[in-house]
Amino acid sequence: IGGPENLPILTDHLDSFDSPAKEELRRKPHLVILGSGWGSVGLLGNLDKNDYDVTVISPINYFLFTPMLPCAAVGTLELKSLMESIRHIVRRVNGHYLEASAEKILFSEKLIKVKVPGTEQRFYVPYDKLVIAVGSTSNTHGVKGLQYSNQLKTAEDAVEIRRKIVTNLEKACLPTTTDEERKKLLSFVICGAGPTGVEVAAEIFDLLNEDLTRSFPKILRQEISIHIIQSRSHILNTYDKAISEYAMKRFEHDQIDLLTNSRVREILPDQVIFDQKTASGEIETKSVPFGLCLWSTGVAQNPLAQQVVKDLAGSQKNKRAIETDAQLRVIGAPLGDVYAIGDCATVRTELAEHCSDYVRKYIIGSQSHKFIRSHHIITDDDIKHVDLTYNELKQLCTQISQMNPLAAEALSLVEELVPKYDPEGRRKLNFDQVKLLMKEVDSKVTSLPATAQRANQQGKYMGKKLSKLRKSSTTLSINDIVDGDIDNAIARPFKYRHLGSLAYIGNSAVFDFAPGYSFVGDIVAVYLWRSIYFAQSVSFRTRVLLFMDWLNRGIFGRDILT
Template structure:
């Protein structure tokens, strides 16, 4: 060992002069280089990197343009040679479908009066300037690419027998609420200088046309429900379109500027600065929270006296708590948080009328009506069907389409009453019909009783559940505990279930039937499901999907979240059983939930452009505040 150590030291001594000479060479080279030489070398390297970078970018852009035009030409050449799918709408149901449908297999045409996708959950942020309008919209042509054709048109009628849709009329009709601004004629009376004005031109012309389809996807959404309350349509702001958010933003600015007029009375100032939100769901709660943030973080600096003395925000809810679809713990947290944020919450209160300068309300259990002076009312309550939805229900027959809230579909999202199954409906305009087990108890019992003894044993009951679970989703509550359910139903411990005992067990399952909520989450999953379904379908004439092992739609709830102001949010995992079982997640609230809320909506943005804009908007708001100008 000592000899080996000595040998190693000797070798090191031999290598030392060589290492010293090499280091000296590097040092000599470094010392000899002048500043000009170093600068030239670095500039040369920068030039090489720049040329390679710009060359790669130029090549990539040329390749993208080439690919785009190639796909566009292929799409034009294949027109009429493939089955045509017509999609009505550009919302949360339509866009996921358009992004995942196989455009090589089908000719796909999108028809909608709105030529962009709108990130509706961020509209409350847009209405106060936290997020800018261009951040929450993306051109539909950018999202779907050249293989799918887009036509900006308003569908007014559907003929299921001839498989034809009729689009546009010369009659007066709005594309979206307030989008008929060019139909208003205002005479220009400018004496000097340029000024923006409302004019009537001939750019927007929509002649009527018909279009044939093989498959029709109805994804037209819904409109705001006013519940026929007087004055809502005329005096309340809705929050479903980008124009609604812009109007609300202008109205808030108008209210504060009007309150600053020197001759305003104190009573009038308080009325001008009283903002009312009707509806305690996620939209109403998030708007009230965003408005409170705007007042506290930005308007406080510019209107300190008004904010301290006159500003008031009131949220009106007909139920006994806000965010009723979430866990009670979250509702309680939101109400306490709103109290800290100086947002008044009137629960168990009904709006009886909305006037230009006041809202008439009535408390539950009281006959007395109260007037609340205000300037801005935001209506964020429920939804109702579009005119086209009602028209399609009438064409099919109201005895078949008996649900006034939307179009009834089967478990595969095919519209009920269309015999060839050529029309699907998704999103807010549709409701999945959930068949009840007890209505078919006789057939189910006879089918399961293979030995004809008038009773079912455990194996027959298990077979019944497994065979019928796709048709009756409520049987999922039995799937993981079949033996336990069987024992509970078998009260006489005989080991068999009579029809009466089976009826009792299935009746419990029917109580779990719930209509899916009208949310973006549901519509997005439905759109993706139909795209995958049609991609797998070998032939459009097939009606029996079960024969080809095509599974019906199953909604997977991923949780509910809402922003409640003050950099706080709430997150509810109720209904997400697999996630709850795996991670033991409980309702979240506070600043940590706000980070999850932001990260979720950031990832939900459909393009890199909107993701970048959203991130910059949030940073801009933190650094410089919100833009309070009216435009």
């Protein structure tokens, strides 16, 4: 069958008739998942079998355990321990996999336009439910010469870095290499001091100190240098302050060259040009030569996510991510068809926009607004004339928090904010004042971090909810559903739980637990770090492989040479 632009529409997969179970699934709703990363895998692991005919579309046919990618880049871990075939993961739900990239979504036709990588071939995949989990790309900050640097996002990136380190070390040992050239080959420059940059720097430092002196000439050790270029005054600046300071001290001690308040201007084939702000506020242009330059200065929007935001421009207001409601539904798409999770998505709280609904719900349940008894229906006019005391506002905020867990922290600030919106000191706010207050609360909601932890939690949430939705036809009565919102009737909104972030710095891990409490340490931290990741790994196979790698590292040192 032909779709728009005469492109074919996929009807059956090549494996749709492979087993009776798969044939049976053809009649079930089609669930399409875009991406094979943390969000998608969290979803696939929590979806009940046989609820949907599942198709995963991603240009990369493996799941990558990104938190340990820096280790793989320097040979502490084998790459294959960090990869899991997406086909293995999809098999659990009898699903299908297509190695391709989504280009555009036709929301009213419920079609995804898909491109085969490396070709100009395109086709359409129909969906009943769609989950977008396409992640993010690296931020270029418009810097020229990035082609001379390395990135660390995929397994191929890790292989490339590992290969370059070995090649440079070998070149440094040749008699034809001059002293100056040797220094350059052994200069590692890392642009960006977020967790990835910091972990790579620490891994390279450990590698050079612990293992290389065994097989390479000792003289190399004196010629090696590691530089971190960071635009802010601190490294790891999204973490707790104690952690950031600990990391800086540690790096100073390890003679890692921290270039703070510095902005990269351009990358040349063998040197980085950057502007550094001095203590007196002047800007000096400097350069540092490199044998390997890693670019890891944060994330930018994935092209498909950009396209979605553009196509739904009337409703989508954020330039950096696809906005969803608290149920993770893409705002502006038909309600309940399309969801977005992980790095490519952000949750919009919209408290001001839905203020009258919230106030309505509040006064229906409240005792003090007696005028309701005489009115059958609360009109918009009633709401406009409502006055809420400070105490009632507090109750209203508690109610709103339950519906918007992500805004709970910001809502708890309302007590401090309220006087600003009550200039006459009536100790009451009228509806317009409440609405303005909510607008400020909206702006105070902190967005979710772009982490594996968040993507995975959202994936799990979606997997469970999608299975519940399938069963809802038998468990829900029509009265349970308000305004056609089935999601709200069957599931609570998504709630993020911060379990701590981890960054590895030179034989000790820094562990950012929860706001106000952090744990910094040496050996204990390393084991904590390892065991947490160990417990998180996806399958028994990768768990065994990781364990073997650690044993190997402990006994034989790293294995960068093979």
